[in-house]
Amino acid sequence: MAARGQGDDGSNSGSCPRFTPGVRCEHCLARSINVCHALELDELVALDGIARRICVEPHEILFHEGDAAAEVFNVTSGMARLFKVVPDGRRQIVGFALTGDFLGLAMLDRHEYTAESVTKVSVCEYKTRDFSDLSGKYPHLLQRLQSFTGHELAIAHEQMVVLGRLNAEERVAFFILALRDRWTRIDGSKTNVALPMTRLDIADYLGLTVETVSRVFSRFARQKLLVVVPGGVRLVDPARLEIAAARA
Amino acid sequence: MAARGQGDDGSNSGSCPRFTPGVRCEHCLARSINVCHALELDELVALDGIARRICVEPHEILFHEGDAAAEVFNVTSGMARLFKVVPDGRRQIVGFALTGDFLGLAMLDRHEYTAESVTKVSVCEYKTRDFSDLSGKYPHLLQRLQSFTGHELAIAHEQMVVLGRLNAEERVAFFILALRDRWTRIDGSKTNVALPMTRLDIADYLGLTVETVSRVFSRFARQKLLVVVPGGVRLVDPARLEIAAARA
DNA sequence: CGTTGGGTTGATCGACCTCAATAAAAGTGG
DNA sequence: CCACTTTTATTGAGGTCGATCAACCCAACG
Numbered sequence: 001m002a003a004r005g006q007g008d009d010g011s012n013s014g015s016c017p018r019f020t021p022g023v024r025c026e027h028c029l030a031r032s033i034n035v036c037h038a039l040e041l042d043e044l045v046a047l048d049g050i051a052r053r054i055c056v057e058p059h060e061i062l063f064h065e066g067d068a069a070a071e072v073f074n075v076t077s078g079m080a081r082l083f084k085v086v087p088d089g090r091r092q093i094v095g096f097a098l099t100g101d102f103l104g105l106a107m108l109d110r111h112e113y114t115a116e117s118v119t120k121v122s123v124c125e126y127k128t129r130d131f132s133d134l135s136g137k138y139p140h141l142l143q144r145l146q147s148f149t150g151h152e153l154a155i156a157h158e159q160m161v162v163l164g165r166l167n168a169e170e171r172v173a174f175f176i177l178a179l180r181d182r183w184t185r186i187d188g189s190k191t192n193v194a195l196p197m198t199r200l201d202i203a204d205y206l207g208l209t210v211e212t213v214s215r216v217f218s219r220f221a222r223q224k225l226l227v228v229v230p231g232g233v234r235l236v237d238p239a240r241l242e243i244a245a246a247r248a
Numbered sequence: 249m250a251a252r253g254q255g256d257d258g259s260n261s262g263s264c265p266r267f268t269p270g271v272r273c274e275h276c277l278a279r280s281i282n283v284c285h286a287l288e289l290d291e292l293v294a295l296d297g298i299a300r301r302i303c304v305e306p307h308e309i310l311f312h313e314g315d316a317a318a319e320v321f322n323v324t325s326g327m328a329r330l331f332k333v334v335p336d337g338r339r340q341i342v343g344f345a346l347t348g349d350f351l352g353l354a355m356l357d358r359h360e361y362t363a364e365s366v367t368k369v370s371v372c373e374y375k376t377r378d379f380s381d382l383s384g385k386y387p388h389l390l391q392r393l394q395s396f397t398g399h400e401l402a403i404a405h406e407q408m409v410v411l412g413r414l415n416a417e418e419r420v421a422f423f424i425l426a427l428r429d430r431w432t433r434i435d436g437s438k439t440n441v442a443l444p445m446t447r448l449d450i451a452d453y454l455g456l457t458v459e460t461v462s463r464v465f466s467r468f469a470r471q472k473l474l475v476v477v478p479g480g481v482r483l484v485d486p487a488r489l490e491i492a493a494a495r496a
Numbered sequence: 497c498g499t500t501g502g503g504t505t506g507a508t509c510g511a512c513c514t515c516a517a518t519a520a521a522a523g524t525g526g
Numbered sequence: 527c528c529a530c531t532t533t534t535a536t537t538g539a540g541g542t543c544g545a546t547c548a549a550c551c552c553a554a555c556g
Binding site for chain 4: 447459461463465
């Protein structure tokens with residue numbers, strides 16, 4: 001039993017042409033939760049004008065850390081991992097991008113991390129220049145962007161607590177619950193938590209090793225906090241998991 | 249020999265009245281590096297109108313995590329620690345605010361961390377409402393705020409790498425160099441790195457314990473990478489420290 | 497049906513934490 | 527200015543959690 005439809009984690013199934021004419025902004029399913037929200041119709045039309053809809057297969061690089069940031073992206077479905085690599089090869093995942101997330105919020109001249117699709121991913125691509133011009137024209141958009149960046153900053157600070165002060169069990173529990181909350185906002189799922197990423201991804205996000213992550217999952221399953229299902233986990237005792245995550 | 253004037257770390261010495269009429273925005277020394285930069289004169293006058301200059305002694309709380317965010321702050325001198333506390337008491341410092349830093353970038357309804365002065369600190373305080381109104385009126389200001397938030401986000405992501413993937417020595421070396429770079433931007437100091445915060449603060453910032461931080465300092469001193477001086481360190485071999493920090 | 501990538505489990509090791517003692521600063525009051 | 531306390535920093539000894547190394551399982555796939 002798949003956690004969340006397995007194999008169709010919100011990404012469109014079937015073929016995935018590099019460029020899709022696709023749906024227009026007005027009918028975008030992700031609109032209610034992404035930066036486009038709260039834009040007037042004329043603003044939305046303008047945004048639509050500079051957008052290019054792109055769909056990528058799993059394990060494709062959207063952009064590399066250090067690349068000139070000529071484009072910014074709006075994820076409309078699927079999942080991407082965002083990571084930085086230390087000169088000697090160690091990897092740190094700084095976030096997983098889901099439906100509604102915006103890539104390139106920092107608005108620096110170079111991308112500060114690499115973005116790689118985990119599942120099939122569809123995004124709206126904007127030329128940084130175009131998007132920047134538009135946000136200069138429509139204060140709504142800039143305000144929305146600021147609000148998003150601020151929210152991301154708060155999440156990043158939370159993750160610092162996770163990485164700096166929680167032990168392995170707490171980190172994994174926190175991760176599962178935080179991801180559950182995100183899925184809930186996207187598709188309403190509450191007890192089934194899809195985990196399209198690998199254990200290594202989770203480890204690289206939580207500052208642990210694959211083995212440790214795997215062991216904690218097993219321990220949680222043994223303690224009847226959750227059940228490991230293909231493609232994710234099903235929460236059995238969310239309340240105790242909250243305690244295990246040091247969130248309560 | 250103090251690292252940077254010791255006892256006067258950019259904070260004004262002498263008395264520190266809670267409310268200071270102080271300098272006006274036009275003559276603010278921090279202006280070139282804070283959000284006020286690039287504002288037109290009339291915008292600056294407007295900002296000046298809603299600002300209240302405040303000066304606090306060391307170890308004063310500016311605001312608490314969870315407090316309604318009725319005010320936002322612009323640090324004009326001194327240092328503050330920004331931290332979150334896990335329910336059971338563990339503390340994680342998410343950043344040190346220096347001259348030019350803006351507190352409350354996330355622009356959420358509640359503060360996401362506690363801000364406490366390390367040295368004497370002077371700030372410009374703005375009612376969140378006022379500041380928000382003003383940034384609605386002056387796109388420059390909102391753009392500047394967005395740019396600041398984006399920059400903070402990039403720094404937070406860097407810190408995730410530090411906390412998730414670097415060992416104790418690398419963390420401390422990285423910390424010293426990153427702080428050195430910040431001082432350089434503020435006052436040009438290059439080899440003397442002021443450390444007004446305690447070892448415990450550094451430990452809580454780097455996800456370590458006081459003892460480990462202290463040991464690493466001693467080891468670095470023994471290896472002639474730096475010299476521990478009252479109030480900070482003097483860098484002896486910055487190049488080797490860069491290597492130790494996994495930055496090169 | 498062999499190969500490959502991902503996941504789990506076990507045994508051992510070591511980096512950092514914990515506990516403890518001491519030293520050095522920084523206040524504090526006489 | 528000097529005793530006295532309190533806070534901060536350093537150093538040592540020993541313990542522990544998560545890393546490392548290694549074996550094995552399983553499903554997907556050509």
